[in-house]
Every structure is written in C-alpha cells, then in structure tokens.
Amino acid sequence: MRNVKIALAVSLGMTAVAIGLVLSESPVTVLASKSVATNEVVTVNKRSATACQADERLPRGTLAIRLSLGAFTGPRVSVAALSGTRVVTLGERGSGWAGQTVTVPVRAVADAVSPVKICFALTLAGDEPVPLYGSLTGPATAARSGKGEALKGRMAIEYLGAGRSSWLALASSVARRMGLGRAWSGTWVALLVLMLMLADTTLASRLILRELDGDG
Amino acid sequence: MAMGKRWTRPDPWTALRRIPAAACFCALVAFLNAASWSFITPPFQVPDEPDHFAYVKQLAETGTLPTSSDEEYSPEEILVLKALRYPELRLHPANRAISSRAEQSELEEDLRVVSEFPKEGSPDAGVATSQPPLYYALESIPYTLGSGGTLLDRLQLMRLLSALMGGVTALFTFLFLREALPRARWAWTVGALGVALSPLFGFMSGAVNPDAMLFTVSAALFYCLARAFRRGLTTRSAIATGLVIAVGFLTKLNFVGLAPGAFVAISILTVRGARSSGRSALIAPAIAAAIGCAPVVVFVARNILSNRPTFGIVAGAIRTTHGSVLDEANYIWQLYLPRLPGTVNDFPGLSTARQIWFVGYVGRFGWLDTFFPNWVYTVALVVAGLIAGLCARAIVAGRTALRGRVSELAVYALMMLGLLVLVGIASYREFPATEAPYGQARYLLPMLPLLGAVLALAARGAGRRWGPTAGVLIVVLFLAHDLFSQLQVIARYYG
Numbered sequence: 001m002r003n004v005k006i007a008l009a010v011s012l013g014m015t016a017v018a019i020g021l022v023l024s025e026s027p028v029t030v031l032a033s034k035s036v037a038t039n040e041v042v043t044v045n046k047r048s049a050t051a052c053q054a055d056e057r058l059p060r061g062t063l064a065i066r067l068s069l070g071a072f073t074g075p076r077v078s079v080a081a082l083s084g085t086r087v088v089t090l091g092e093r094g095s096g097w098a099g100q101t102v103t104v105p106v107r108a109v110a111d112a113v114s115p116v117k118i119c120f121a122l123t124l125a126g127d128e129p130v131p132l133y134g135s136l137t138g139p140a141t142a143a144r145s146g147k148g149e150a151l152k153g154r155m156a157i158e159y160l161g162a163g164r165s166s167w168l169a170l171a172s173s174v175a176r177r178m179g180l181g182r183a184w185s186g187t188w189v190a191l192l193v194l195m196l197m198l199a200d201t202t203l204a205s206r207l208i209l210r211e212l213d214g215d216g
Numbered sequence: 217m218a219m220g221k222r223w224t225r226p227d228p229w230t231a232l233r234r235i236p237a238a239a240c241f242c243a244l245v246a247f248l249n250a251a252s253w254s255f256i257t258p259p260f261q262v263p264d265e266p267d268h269f270a271y272v273k274q275l276a277e278t279g280t281l282p283t284s285s286d287e288e289y290s291p292e293e294i295l296v297l298k299a300l301r302y303p304e305l306r307l308h309p310a311n312r313a314i315s316s317r318a319e320q321s322e323l324e325e326d327l328r329v330v331s332e333f334p335k336e337g338s339p340d341a342g343v344a345t346s347q348p349p350l351y352y353a354l355e356s357i358p359y360t361l362g363s364g365g366t367l368l369d370r371l372q373l374m375r376l377l378s379a380l381m382g383g384v385t386a387l388f389t390f391l392f393l394r395e396a397l398p399r400a401r402w403a404w405t406v407g408a409l410g411v412a413l414s415p416l417f418g419f420m421s422g423a424v425n426p427d428a429m430l431f432t433v434s435a436a437l438f439y440c441l442a443r444a445f446r447r448g449l450t451t452r453s454a455i456a457t458g459l460v461i462a463v464g465f466l467t468k469l470n471f472v473g474l475a476p477g478a479f480v481a482i483s484i485l486t487v488r489g490a491r492s493s494g495r496s497a498l499i500a501p502a503i504a505a506a507i508g509c510a511p512v513v514v515f516v517a518r519n520i521l522s523n524r525p526t527f528g529i530v531a532g533a534i535r536t537t538h539g540s541v542l543d544e545a546n547y548i549w550q551l552y553l554p555r556l557p558g559t560v561n562d563f564p565g566l567s568t569a570r571q572i573w574f575v576g577y578v579g580r581f582g583w584l585d586t587f588f589p590n591w592v593y594t595v596a597l598v599v600a601g602l603i604a605g606l607c608a609r610a611i612v613a614g615r616t617a618l619r620g621r622v623s624e625l626a627v628y629a630l631m632m633l634g635l636l637v638l639v640g641i642a643s644y645r646e647f648p649a650t651e652a653p654y655g656q657a658r659y660l661l662p663m664l665p666l667l668g669a670v671l672a673l674a675a676r677g678a679g680r681r682w683g684p685t686a687g688v689l690i691v692v693l694f695l696a697h698d699l700f701s702q703l704q705v706i707a708r709y710y711g
Contacts, residue, residue, distance in 0.1 A: 003685045004685060004688055007685045007688040007689055007692075008688050008692065011692035011693075011696075012692060015692060015695065015699065018696070018700075019700075019703070022700070022703065027707060027711045030310070066310060072650050072651065072652070073572065073651035073655060075565060075566075094571065094590065095565055096566065096571030097587065098307070098580070098583075098584045098585055099307045099308065099309055099583075099585035100307045101308060103309070105589070105590070124564075127651075128648065128649065128650055129649075167707070167711075174706065174707075174710045177709075178255075178256070178706065180313070180315060180316075180319070180320045181258060181259065181300055181313050181319070181320065182259060183259075183365075183366070183371065183372035183373075184372070185320065189255055193252050193255050193256055196249075196251055196252040196255075197248075197252055200248045200252070200413075200695075203244060203245050203248070204691060204695060206241075207238060207409065208405065208409070208691055210238070211238050211401075211402050211404075211405040212402045212406070212684040212687050212688060213684070
C-alpha cells in the first residue's frame with residue numbers, strides 16, 4: 001500500500017530532522033560552581049525540609065541548578081534563588097529521581113546576580129532519608145535550615161547552562177571519548193555504533209515494507 | 217492436535233526451517249540493537265553488573281559458586297573499577313567516563329598488571345550471590361574464550377552473549393504473537409519489532425545481567441503456553457514447556473513470580489484435555505509439570521539434606537519482616553496503583569505508576585541516574601495513551617473471539633500478577649528505609665511479549681485501512697525512542 005511507504009518515509013524523515021535539531025543544540029554545561037567537595041554529609045533530611053545557602057553567584061544564562069542530594073526514589077525538589085527578598089529565578093523537579101545529585105530546571109537567568117541565596121525545599125515521599133552532600137565549614141558560612149539553624153557545612157551547588165559549541169561541533173571529541181575505557185579502544189567504536197544503528201534502521205524498514213506493504 | 221500425542225523424534229532442522237523469515241529479521245534487529253547498547257554503555261555502568269561479573273569470574277575460574285553477598289570483589293576487578301572511575305561515575309550524572317589519554321594509559325597499564333594476577337575467582341558477588349547459576353554458567357563460555365585478553369575484553373564478549381539472548385527474546389515474541397493473534401499476520405512484525413527496539417530492553421540485553429536471559433525464558437514460556445492453548449499440549453510441546461520452566465527456575469529468582477501462572481496453565485490444559493480425550497491426556501501435562509518442577513525438587517532436597525531453610529532465600533523473601541500482612545499488601549498495591557480510601561499512604565507525593573514504572577520504562581539508564589528532560593515523559597504519556605486507546609478499540613472489536621480465550625488471558629494476567637507481587641514483596645523488605653528499592657522497570661520486562669501484543673493490537677485497532685500505517689508509525693516511534701535514548705546515554709557519559 002502506498003500509505004505504508006509514505007508513512008515510513010515521513011516518519012523516518014521526521015526522526016532524522018529531530019536528531020539533526022538535537023545535535024545542533026549545545027549541551028548543558030557547568031557555568032559555575034564554588035568547588036565545594038561532596039565528600040561529607042552536611043545533613044540528612046528525614047522530613048519535608050527547607051534549607052538556604054548564602055553567598056552564591058548565579059551566572060548569566062543559568063538554565064538549571066544542580067544540588068548534591070542523594071536518594072533512590074527522590075522527593076519533589078523546589079529551588080529558588082533570592083537576591084535580598086527578590087526572587088531571581090525558581091524551578092521545580094518532580095519526585096522519582098535517583099542518584100547523588102538532582103538537577104532542577106529553573107527559569108532562564110538573563111544577567112549574572114551576586115550575591116544570591118539559594119533555597120531549596122523537599123517534599124519527602126516517605127521515610128527514605130535524603131542526605132545533603134558538601135563540605136564541612138564553620139557555622140558562619142554554613143548553609144542554614146528553614147528554621148535558621150546552621151548545618152554542618154556548605155552544600156555543593158552547580159549552575160548549568162547551554163555550552164558554546166553544538167553537539168555536532170563536539171562530535172569528534174565525543175567519538176574519541178567513546179573509544180576510551182573499554183575492551184577495544186579507538187574512535188572506531190563510535191563508528192561501529194553508528195553502523196549498527198543504521199543497519200538496524202535499514203533492516204526494520206525493509207521488514208516493515210515486506211510485511212506491511214500490500215497486506216492488512 | 218490431541219493431547220498425549222505419540223512421541224516422534226524431533227528434527228531440529230525442520231523446526232528451524234519452520235521459523236518465519238520475519239521472525240529471524242526481528243531477532244537480528246534486537247541483537248544489533250543490544251550489541252549497539254553494549255558498546256555505548258561504559259563497563260559496569262549497568263545495575264549490578266560488577267556483581268554479575270564477579271559471579272561469572274568465580275564460576276569460570278574455580279568451578280564453584282560465590283559464597284558471600286559482600287561486595288569485596290577480586291583484586292583484579294577492584295583495580296579495573298578504580299581505573300574506570302567507577303565510584304565517581306555511578307550515581308553521579310555530572311561526572312563523565314574517562315576522557316584523557318593519560319587515564320586510558322593508566323587503565324591499560326592496570327589491565328596489563330591484573331592480567332598477571334592469579335585466577336582465584338571472586339567468592340563475593342554482591343546481590344548476584346543468591347541467584348541460580350545457569351546464566352552465569354553460560355556466560356563463563358565467553359569469559360573463558362576471552363581469557364587470553366583483558367578483563368574488559370571478557371566483559372564485552374559476555375555482553376555480546378546477552379545481546380544474542382536479546383535476539384532470541386524478540387524471536388519468541390514474534391512466535392508468541394503468531395500463536396496468540398493468528399489472524400493478524402502483518403501485526404506480528406509490528407509487535408516484535410516494537411519489543412526489539414525498546415530502549416530499556418536493548419540496554420539490559422547489552423549488559424551482563426541475568427535479566428537478559430530471564431526475558432528470553434519468559435518470552436519462550438509465553439510462546440509455549442500460547443501454542444498449547446491454541447493447539448493443545450502434545451508430548452513434545454509438554455517437554456518443551458517443562459524445559460522452559462526448568463530453565464526459568466535456573467536463570468533468576470524472579471521467575472518464581474511467573475511460575476504459578478505457568479502451572480495454572482498446565483492445570484487448565486489438563487482439564488481441557490481430560491474432557492476431550494480422557495485419562496490418556498494426563499500424560500503430557502504430567503511430563504511438563506515434572507520437568508518444570510525438577511530444579512525446585514533438587515533445590516529443596518539439597519536444602520533439607522544440608523539443614524538449610526527448605527526454600528532457601530525464597531522463603532526469606534516471602535516472609536514478612538515488619539508490619540502486618542495487610543500492611544504489606546497495602547504497600548504492594550500502592551507500589552503500582554493509587555491508594556485505596558482509608559489506607560495508609562506509603563508513597564505520599566509520588567504517583568508510583570507514572571513516576572517509578574512509566575518513567576523507568578521510558579528512560580532511566582546507567583545506574584538509574586540517566587534521565588530525559590521532564591517534558592519527554594509527558595509527551596510519552598500522551599503517546600502511550602494513544603496506543604492504549606487503539607489497543608482497547610481492537611479488544612472491543614474482537615470481544616466475541618476473546619470470550620473463548622478467557623482462561624488463556626487469565627493465565628497471562630496471573631503471570632503478570634505473580635511478578636508484580638514478587639517485586640513488591642522484595643521492595644517491602646527494605647521499606648521504609650528505601651521507598652521502592654526494586655521499583656525498576658527492568659523487573660517488568662519479562663512481560664515484553666504482552667507489550668508486543670499490545671502494540672500489535674494497537675496497530676489493528678486503527679482499522680483495516682489505516683492499520684498498517686499505524687503499525688509503521690509505532691515501529692518508527694520505538695526506533696526513534698531507541699535512538700534518542702542512546703544519544704542521551706552518550707551525552708551523559710561522553711559529552
């Protein structure tokens with residue numbers, strides 16, 4: 001049937017265009033961080049909690065803020081950056097994340113602001129503790145809980161934004177990295193992956209045309 | 217065909233020649249996809265892969281099973297994990313895999329040094345220790361074949377064996393669809409290709425993990441049962457079904473969740489056969505049950521003789537460790553469905569069906585630390601809703617035919633229920649310290665043949681005229697999902 005051929009051509013074309021668009025974008029990179037180590041547990045949240053950390057610098061172009069919180073089934077996290085009482089940006093990440101960091105997308109920041117206070121709130125899903133990683137400091141520079149009590153230290157915060165180069169421009173360095181740290185090293189690993197997926201696409205397309213075209 | 221049909225010697229070549237070419241192509245697509253994933257995912261950045269590797273190492277090098285569930289791996293594995301920056305990479309999506317020549321040189325030097333270490337196995341295999349040995353025994357073949365190379369060579373060869381199993385899973389999914397939906401020839405390809413191109417399936421089948429083989433065994437079981445429900449249980453198919461059940465028990469403990477459904481199916485087929493052919497029809501089901509139960513009988517006998525708990529670790533998994541049975545049932549319910557009125561909320565602020573299972577299926581890769589942006593899951597939910605709607609339309613249209621297959625459908629539902637409950641029980645043991653430790657969509661992938669059926673029905677649900685077009689769109693949707701998932705993982709580790 002003609003419909004099958006058209007649907008296949010159009011949908012594969014749209015996929016190719018979508019991949020092209022994604023690759024023409026820049027990867028999210030770390031715009032700034034205060035080089036706070038993440039080897040200490042600053043506090044463990046066992047109930048819905050809020051905390052703030054002062055003396056932060058919010059870079060221009062910030063699109064997301066990465067906090068060093070750990071969880072297996074992470075709770076909802078809200079983040080706000082405050083300059084005095086003015087909210088510079090804010091965002092929220094839904095529950096269900098996992099890992100030892102959580103990235104919270106925020107409203108794009110047009111201009112750098114310093115100093116800012118980064119506040120976050122957790123809505124814990126249950127009794128699963130959520131440790132906050134950072135480095136130990138004195139109470140004067142430490143992050144503070146919602147009640148104003150000093151925590152054991154400062155948490156690690158990173159500010160993320162769009163990088164300068166597109167994925168396409170970075171393709172060769174990504175391909176080089178893909179060839180490291182594995183059984184048979186070399187840039188050819190990236191080419192092999194590309195060939196495998198092209199073969200897969202071709203096989204699947206031919207099979208669709210064979211089995212679906214003219215039947216049904 | 218009558219039950220208890222006289223035994224004739226099977227000819228494997230004739231059986232292989234009967235497999236449709238389309239099924240073989242679906243298998244090839246699944247294998248290539250899993251192989252691609254095996255080259256994309258950095259070594260050991262798949263849940264529990266270091267543990268499973270340690271199990272194979274112990275079995276291949278010493279011929280014995282691991283004895284401890286600690287994670288004190290062999291010095292060889294520890295050194296390579298360190299050189300790969302495994303602790304810095306795992307659960308830290310901000311960190312990248314090794315990226316400099318200096319790091320690569322250090323890794324190569326470490327690989328050279330560890331290749332001279334004595335081959336003494338790894339008695340500690342973490343969470344893998346409690347698993348049955350069949351998958352690991354098979355993986356010891358590529359491990360041994362690669363023993364002249366580095367540890368990473370062996371790991372890659374083992375991953376490729378898992379990928380091969382992924383191909384066989386797609387093959388059995390196709391054959392299952394052929395038996396379960398016999399009138400929709402073109403839709404078999406849609407369902408099997410959808411499964412073959414599922415990113416989570418490709419990711420897990422491109423790794424060293426017994427899940428890869430469990431998917432294969434469960435797909436084979438679905439095929440055997442569908443065939444038996446359609447054509448009756450012959451002696452030959454009873455032997456095949458029994459063997460598949462036995463292999464399942466020897467592959468991964470999670471198979472315990474599927475087994476009750478399989479035995480209920482055999483019981484139903486026995487009753488059916490007895491009605492039509494009398495007592496002679498009891499032979500085939502008895503053969504299936506005897507072969508299927510054999511590993512369990514041997515396991516229980518060994519435990520009794522060695523003064524261990526009769527059902528070993530399985531008994532421990534079923535026993536409630538805290539709270540009442542009702543509390544546990546409530547937890548298991550809420551692990552998948554919205555809570556019932558008047559019950560304690562074990563997951564406040566969390567929609568488990570969406571945020572654990574759906575998000576997990578659409579995309580949580582690596583050590584569950586690699587996600588898509590949030591909007592992707594919202595779009596995926598809309599698309600999944602459309603597919604479910606089309607599937608429902610096909611079911612409504614074919615409801616008359618379905619009425620005659622209620623018992624078969626009940627068996628599939630029971631297999632699914634068994635698996636869900638098993639995962640729920642395991643999770644509850646660690647609750648509330650961890651909300652849902654086994655809330656990982658990969659544990660539901662033994663149900664992949666049913667996903668294939670949903671996709672095939674969805675294509676048919678679009679109607680006679682637009683069905684094949686809908687089928688094309690579904691397959692390309694899964695292909696695109698797979699490609700973007702691979703890009704997401706590449707960006708996370710190598711970006």
